Amino acid sequence: MNNEQIKLSPEMKKVFWRWYFFGQAGWNYEKMQGLGYYYSIYPLIDKLYGASDEGARVAVSELQFFNTNNSMAPIILGVDGAIQESQGESSKDAVASLKTGMMGPLAGIGDTLFAVIPNTIIGSIASYMALKGNPFALILWIAFGFLRLAVMRSFFFMGYKEGVKLINSLGDRLKKITSAANVLGMTVIGALIPSVITAGFVYQFKNGGVKISIQSLADQIMPGLAPALVVLFTYWLLGRKHMNSTRVTLILILVGILAYNLKIFA
Template identity: 30%
Template sequence: MDAKTKKNRIGHKTLSKSFNLWFWGALTCFSQEHMQTFGYLCSMLPIIEKLYPDDVSDQQDKIHAYTAFFNTNPMLGSVIVGITASLEEARANDTGIDGETINDMRAGLMGPIAGIGDSLIDGTLIPILLGIALGMSQNGSPIGAIFYIVVWDLLAYFGQRFLYFRGYKLGDKAVGFLVGKQGKAVRRAIGVVGSMVVGGVLATWVNVTTSVKLRNANGHVFLNLQKQLDTIYPVLLTIIVTLLCWWLMAKKHVSAIWTMIILIGVALVGVVIGFFNPGLKY
C-alpha cells in the first residue's frame, strides 16, 4: 500500500462517528420533499472531512453528491451508507469512482433495500417481538413493554452497526447481490415469511365478537348472533375487520394512525348501539 492509499483511508473512529450520525439522525429534518436526505448527508460529513482534510472547497464539491433525494428503510439503509463510505474512499484514491457513480449506486439500492427492510423489519421482526411482548404483558404486567423496548433498541443499534460495517467492507461487491436475482429471491422469501408472521399474530391476538342477543317476551335468548356467525364462518368478524384495515391502508392509502382512529370510532358506536360489549362496569 503506497503512501497516498494510506493517507486516504477511513479509520474505525471516523466510521463509527458516521454510523452514529446515521443511527440518530436518519429521520431528522424529515419532510416529504427530502425524506432522509439530510440524515444521509450528515452521516457522510465525517467521511468527507477525513478524506479531504486540506481543502474546504474540495469538501463542498464532494459532499454535493449527497444532496440528492434519498429514502429507504432506515434500519437496513445503514448498509447503503457503509457502501457509500467505501466508494467515497475509492474516489479519494482516484480509482475511477465519481459522484455520479455514487449517486447511481444509492439510487439503485433505495428500492431493493426498502423492499427487504419493510418485509423483514416491519412485517416480520416487529410482529414477532410484539407477539412475545403481548404474551408477557398479560394481567397488566409491565415486563412485556420493558422486554420490547430493550430488545428492540439493542437489535436496532447493533444490527444497523453490523450492516454499516459489512457494507463498508464489501463495498460495490454488495450492490450486485442486492439488486440481482439473488436479491429479488431474498425479498420474495422475506415477504412470504412476513405475511405468515402477520397472519399468526392476527390469529393469536385479534378477536372481534358481537354481544347481540335477541330475547322473547319471557326473556329467553332465541338468537345469539355470535353463535350463529360461528356456525357459518368462525371468526368472521375478525376477518372483516382485518380486511377493512387492509382495504383502508393498501387501497385507499389511509395512514395507520387514521385507520386506528376509524377503528376506535367503530368500536365506540358499536358499544353505544349494543353491538359490542367490552364488559365494563360503571
C-alpha cells in the first residue's frame, strides 16, 4: 500500500485528539496512563465491536497498565489502531505485547526529547527573557507547544502507517507477531526488574571467624535474585481473589518494612 493510500478514519482522528487533550487526565497509581489510553482508543473500539462480548474483551485488554512519554504515545496508538482495524479481536494479545515492549524504550527517548532538553534550553532562555520583561518568553513556550503538537501528529500517522505495513507484509502470520511481541515484552520487563527494584539480602551467617553473606551466595546462583523474588511474590499476590494493585502495593509496603527491620532485605 502506498503512503498516499493510507488514510486515517474519523475514529482514528478522534483517537489522536482524545489522547492529546485527555491522555493524562485519568492518571492513577494503579494503571498509570491506562485509563487515558482506553478513553483515547474507545472511538475505534466502539466502531469495530460495538456493544458486544468481543468488544468487552478488547476493552479489558486496552484498559491494562500503560505508561510512557506523553508525546511518544501516539506512535503506539497508531500501531494499535492499524492492527485492530485489520485483524480485529485476534490481534488482542499482539497489541498488548507490542504496547508493553514499546512503551519503555519510547519513554526514555521521549523524556529526553520532550522534557529534559526543552525544559533546560527553552526554560533557561524564557526565564532570562521574563526577568528582562520580554514578552517573547511566553511566545517561546507557545511556539514549542505547537511544534510538539505537529510532532505528535506526525508520530501518530507514522505509527499507523507502520502498523498497516506490518499487517500487509506479514498477512496471516499474526501468531508469529504475537510470539515475537511477547518475547519483546517479557525481555523489557525482565531487564527492568534488577534496575528498578533494589532489594538485597542483609543476613550474614557467622560461625567463629567465618562470615558468609547470603547476598553473595544469591549472586552466585542468579544476580538479581532478590528483586526477582519480589516480582514473583507480587505476581502471586495479583493472582489471588479479591486482590488488586492498590492492595498489593500496601502489602508490599508492609512486607518491606518488616523485612527491613528483621534484617532480611535492605
